[in-house]
Amino acid sequence: MSWEDKVRRVVPYVPGEQPKKRNVIKLNTNEFPYPPSPVLKEALKNTDQESYRLYPDPYGEPLRSAIGECYKVSPERVFVGVGSDDVLSMAFLTFFNSEKPVLFADITYSFYDVWADVYRIPYERIPLNEDYHMVKEDYLRENGGIVIANPNAPTGISEASDPDFFESIVKGNPDSVVIIDEAYVDFSDSSMLCLTEKYDNVLIVQTFSKSRAFAGMRIGFAIGNEKLIKYMNDVKFSVNSYTMSRAAIEYGIAVLKDKDYFEETVKKLINSRERIKKELKELDFEFFDSKANFIFATHKKLKAEYIFKELKKQDIYVRFFNKARIDNYLRITIGRDEDMDRLIIALKDIISKG
Numbered sequence: 001m002s003w004e005d006k007v008r009r010v011v012p013y014v015p016g017e018q019p020k021k022r023n024v025i026k027l028n029t030n031e032f033p034y035p036p037s038p039v040l041k042e043a044l045k046n047t048d049q050e051s052y053r054l055y056p057d058p059y060g061e062p063l064r065s066a067i068g069e070c071y072k073v074s075p076e077r078v079f080v081g082v083g084s085d086d087v088l089s090m091a092f093l094t095f096f097n098s099e100k101p102v103l104f105a106d107i108t109y110s111f112y113d114v115w116a117d118v119y120r121i122p123y124e125r126i127p128l129n130e131d132y133h134m135v136k137e138d139y140l141r142e143n144g145g146i147v148i149a150n151p152n153a154p155t156g157i158s159e160a161s162d163p164d165f166f167e168s169i170v171k172g173n174p175d176s177v178v179i180i181d182e183a184y185v186d187f188s189d190s191s192m193l194c195l196t197e198k199y200d201n202v203l204i205v206q207t208f209s210k211s212r213a214f215a216g217m218r219i220g221f222a223i224g225n226e227k228l229i230k231y232m233n234d235v236k237f238s239v240n241s242y243t244m245s246r247a248a249i250e251y252g253i254a255v256l257k258d259k260d261y262f263e264e265t266v267k268k269l270i271n272s273r274e275r276i277k278k279e280l281k282e283l284d285f286e287f288f289d290s291k292a293n294f295i296f297a298t299h300k301k302l303k304a305e306y307i308f309k310e311l312k313k314q315d316i317y318v319r320f321f322n323k324a325r326i327d328n329y330l331r332i333t334i335g336r337d338e339d340m341d342r343l344i345i346a347l348k349d350i351i352s353k354g
């Protein structure tokens, strides 16, 4: 048996392209289009460089406490990680450890099946209905755990319009951990954080990467019952004690504290999203009612892949997934207003020629 037969093989997750070219309009990875809070400049100036000699706090303190304060929960109920990808991966490793399949939607964040594969966790993809909504009854049967992105990616659909949706899944699965991935929740008003007060089997995962304009700093967090968080930390400390750098801890607190800037820029983005919905409709696009910072759209006449390639020729990058059920859709991140204006001009041009 060669060493290659012993390799833990996996088909990796493919992140959206990060083009090297300048002047690209980048609407392909759901980054926030505005810079991080300006208070960051001050924090960078005042940082204690001498302290970088020392290891950071293994729990990510005092960032963990700052997050706790912001969401009105004790620090013992907060877990911080290197982006929510790290947090989700640790949660998979900690809570999904049975012979029964973990359940998630057939169309959702495409990292879930990659983590399940790399950790050898059995799983089952549950088809969304014909309107691309989840059917809650599908999640009320024996399983090894459940993970739900809400708002969902890449559709942008939130299931919170049914006020009972999440609670009935959490309540109906007392023997499994239910992870709710709220990467886009700040662009909606549908956080299920309140469920963590009432149930010990629900974990809410959020990130600084989207609404807080901090994808490059890699900060994500989870909030849950104290016991859940303790188990996650046990696993994390068995892999890598010092995940959060001193810089991430310090600058994370700085941007978290600037609530006004956060609320103002998120509001601006939501306004752009709603404006773009109208403009796309006029161009014969159809799309879901996105509650995220992107729109998942299909054109009535032109193929998504064709539009994707034509936009790229004009240095406008959007995301196209060559996957069943969604291979005629484009996921368009909401950018600055001037970026969106250029997108609309480019789309008009492509449609008139197409």
Ligand SMILES: *Cc1c(COP(=O)(O)O)cnc(C)c1O
Binding pocket: 030, 082, 083, 084, 085, 086, 109, 149, 153, 181, 183, 206, 207, 208, 209, 215, 219, 220
């Ligand atoms: C972007 C995203 C994440 C992870 O982002 P991080 O940068 O690792 O925090 C997690 N889940 C979903 C659904 C996402 O879209």
